[in-house]
Amino acid sequence: MKSVFTIFSVVVFTTVSAVNSCPPSDRAALLAFKAALHEPHLGIFNSWTGTDCCHNWYGVSCDQETHRVADINLRGESEDPIFERAHRTGFMTGFISPEICKLTRLSSLTIADWKGITGQIPKCITTLPFLRILDLIGNKISGEIPADIGRLKRLTVLNVADNQLTGRIPASLTGLSNLMHLDLRNNKISGPIPSRAGDLSMLSRALLSGNLISGSIPASLCRIYRLADLDLSMNKLSGLIPPCLGKMAVLATLNLDCNLLMGKIPATLLTSAVGNLNLSRNALEGNIPDVFGRSSYFTAIDLSHNKFKGPVPRSLSAASYIGHLDLSYNHLCGRIPAGEPFNHLEASSFMYNDCLCGKPLRAC
Ligand SMILES: *[C@@H]1O[C@H](CO)[C@@H](O)[C@H](O)[C@H]1NC(C)=O
Secondary structure: OHHHHHHHHHHHHHHHHHHHOOOHHHHHHHHHHHHOEEOOOOOOOOOOOOOOOOOOOOOEEEOOOOOOEEEEEEEOOOOOHHHHHHOOOOOEEEEOOHHHHHOOOOOEEEEEOOEOOEOEOOHHHHHOOOOOEEEOOOOOOEOEOOOOHHHOOOOOEEEOOOOOOEOEOOHHHHHOOOOOEEEOOOOOOEEEOOHHHHHOOOOOEEEOOOOEEEEOOOHHHHHOOOOOEEEOOOOEEEEOOOHHHHHOOOOOEEEOOOOEEEEOOOHHHHHOOOOEEEOOOOEEEEEOOOOOOOOOEEEEEEOOOOEEEEOOOHHHHHOOEEEEEEOOOOEEEEEOOOOOOHHHOOHHHOOOOOEEEOOOOOOO
């Protein structure tokens, strides 16, 4: 009886310790990752000691079944008590070690808002077959997005905003068939939007503003049924606005401000699902289409700083809702219509045109 009990307790003991321990190779990879970083204020890596990296290592979690490291979640701005105690947000220098690519079961890698991390995105990151989330926002990462990023077939979130990335958007990126959220804002990315961007059929947010992206807006984007938020502002995009953008089922926010776009506003955009439209600071011309109606619902519509001429469209008063409207700095002329929404708009919405008159400007 005693020996049975002994065997039983040995089995229980080994099972428990297997659950608790992370593979030595994962632990070594994490320690190499830590060694390339320097976090002077909070001590987030102080807990990275001992053999069991799956328990109580700050920001690390493991898969329940494989006991392999599955998530690294290190955010420099968070509600965690570690930040409240220190009364500050995070700051970290160093670089992301390629040793991280030895964590071959990694599903999510978040190293966000540390402000001082430099170096490149390790190229080998594209060999992590289970990676779903790559979030490196808010550092000083330079170099290019790895050319073969398209290998990450499970990737749903790619967020590298607020860094110093250069180079082009890799053509292979359009092969990320599970990508839902793409955020490349505020880098120094140049070159065109790949013409096959429309292949990203799961995409709901595409945020590319604040780069040096040139060329025209590919009409293939209109094929992305789920696209709700398209932000291409503050780039060097030229050419025409594809009229099909006004035919998209759920596109709610379209920011194309601060580019080099020309031609007319597609009339489709003014009666579409889009409720936030910013076309400010381009070289758009012609009349503003007089097509507003029941299906026009705009929280904000900003057409300022273009070359529009002709009158303020009378049909604006037929729109369901116009919250904020800005037509300033164009070449509009004529009498501003009366009634809603004009009653609640201020003079600043109409200023700096060629010859507009009537409320809220001077009388005609
Ligand atoms: C539209 O974009 C311009 C230029 O980037 C910006 O100044 C303006 O505030 C934006 N308008 C709205 C309504 O957000």
